[in-house]
Amino acid sequence: MRNALLSVSLLFLSVPFASAAQVDDETAVQIAQPRETIFERGADRKLFAESATAADNFYGFWNNGSQALLDAAISRGFVDHTLPAGRPQGPTGPLIASKAFLAAVPDLRTEVVQRLFVGDRVVSHLRFTGHFTGEFMGRQGDGEAVDFIATDILRVREGRITDNWHLEDNLTFLQQIGVISGE
Numbered sequence: 001m002r003n004a005l006l007s008v009s010l011l012f013l014s015v016p017f018a019s020a021a022q023v024d025d026e027t028a029v030q031i032a033q034p035r036e037t038i039f040e041r042g043a044d045r046k047l048f049a050e051s052a053t054a055a056d057n058f059y060g061f062w063n064n065g066s067q068a069l070l071d072a073a074i075s076r077g078f079v080d081h082t083l084p085a086g087r088p089q090g091p092t093g094p095l096i097a098s099k100a101f102l103a104a105v106p107d108l109r110t111e112v113v114q115r116l117f118v119g120d121r122v123v124s125h126l127r128f129t130g131h132f133t134g135e136f137m138g139r140q141g142d143g144e145a146v147d148f149i150a151t152d153i154l155r156v157r158e159g160r161i162t163d164n165w166h167l168e169d170n171l172t173f174l175q176q177i178g179v180i181s182g183e
Contacts, residue, residue, distance in 0.1 A: 022106075023064050032059035034112040040119065048117055050159040055115065055122045058154070058161055062110040062128075065098045075160035082165050104136035104177070105146050113149075122154040128168075132177040139179060148172040 023031065033056070039048065058073035060066070070091065078091050087093045102108055108130040116123040127149055132141030148169040155163035174180040 025060060025064065025066050025069050028063035028066060028069065029056050029060035031063050032056060032110050032112050034115040034124070036114040038114065038116045040117055043117055047120065047156075051117060051120070051122050051154075051156040054156050054159060054161050055112075055124065055154060059110050059112055059124070059126070061094070062098055062101075063108065065095075065102050067095070070095060070098075073161055075157070075162045077162060078160075079163050080166075081163060082167065100136075102134075104134040104141065105130040105132055106134055107131055108146075120155055120157060122152075122156060124152045124154070126150040126152065128173075136177060137179050139177065141177060144177050146173060146176050148176070 054073050057069045061069035061073060074091055074094070076091065078094075080087070080089060080093050083089055083093065087097060105128075108128060111127045111129070113125045113127050115125075128146065130146045132144040132146055134141055149172075150166060150168040153165040154161045171180070175182040
């Protein structure tokens with residue numbers, strides 16, 4: 001099972017790219033609006049606004065794979081501190097991951113369940129849903145429901161995300177699409 005989890009990131013590199021999900025950038029950002037937002041007491045309103053815009057664009061990007069949203073969200077020097085094996089560092093990493101995920105789950109929806117703002121950090125509890133109708137790890141989807149969670153810690157500077165620490169529930173995802181037994 002551990003090998004299957006480790007190979008998830010490597011296989012994201014080999015999945016053919018899908019066209020962007022069938023929502024425009026504005027709709028993609030609207031889908032990703034947080035259900036709950038929590039602010040640090042005495043938070044800097046300018047920093048909050050810049051951080052919220054960057055996070056909105058970043059999670060909108062996960063809904064449709066838009067290069068424009070990704071460019072508006074992350075800095076050129078973006079660092080993924082929990083970079084999966086085989087994924088390139090920098091802005092190319094999220095782009096490749098998004099395209100591969102949208103190839104496997106074309107109706108992918110990223111919902112921000114809650115978002116916390118603390119200083120230059122944005123912590124987001126995420127829920128990913130959709131249907132596995134594409135291809136992943138050599139397996140063709142048959143409409144299996146996908147529903148798993150993730151957590152991001154983003155650092156925002158000068159209106160762009162410079163750093164990300166993240167954790168996704170890949171085990172649940174792989175069980176839902178039938179790559180790993182749920183037992």
